[in-house]
Amino acid sequence: MEGMKMMLVDDEERYLSTTKKLLAKKGFDVLTAPSGADALDKLWKNNIHVVILDVKMPGMDGMETLKEIKKQFPLVEVIMLTGHATVESAVDGLKSGATDYLMKPADIDELIGKAEEAFAKRQRLEEKIRMAQSRQFMKSPREIIKEKV
Secondary structure: OOOOEEEEEOOOHHHHHHHHHHHHHOOOEEEEEOOHHHHHHHHHHOOOOEEEEEOOOOOOOHHHHHHHHHHHOOOOEEEEEEOOOOHHHHHHHHHOOOOEEEEOOOOHHHHHHHHHHHHHHHHHHHHHHHHHHHHHHOOOHHHHHHHHO
């Protein structure tokens, strides 16, 4: 089974490099993107399972990026990350399809835990899709009997 691939999206280069190093030391496959537009470009080129997305970024902010990710890549799980969390932004993010929400600075183990939960959610959804697709090709006993008669 394929391991989880994560992408960190944040305009703070120091946060990206430090967090990527910490996650890599723990064995995770991590890409980084300094902007929402760069993140969308990398999603087209890589099979990313979980995105850790900063809310406050110049240009395309986290909410706008989240909406585009969910529109273009509905199976990608997104965890919103901010140092400026408000109840309103958390609710807006969750309503727009975010899986979860973390406050900066997030503890690395908490971030990993949330990412693993999001990855497990995606795997369950992918399994449901595979089962639904396989049912299209399976015949019921009644259909098999009809063919024999």
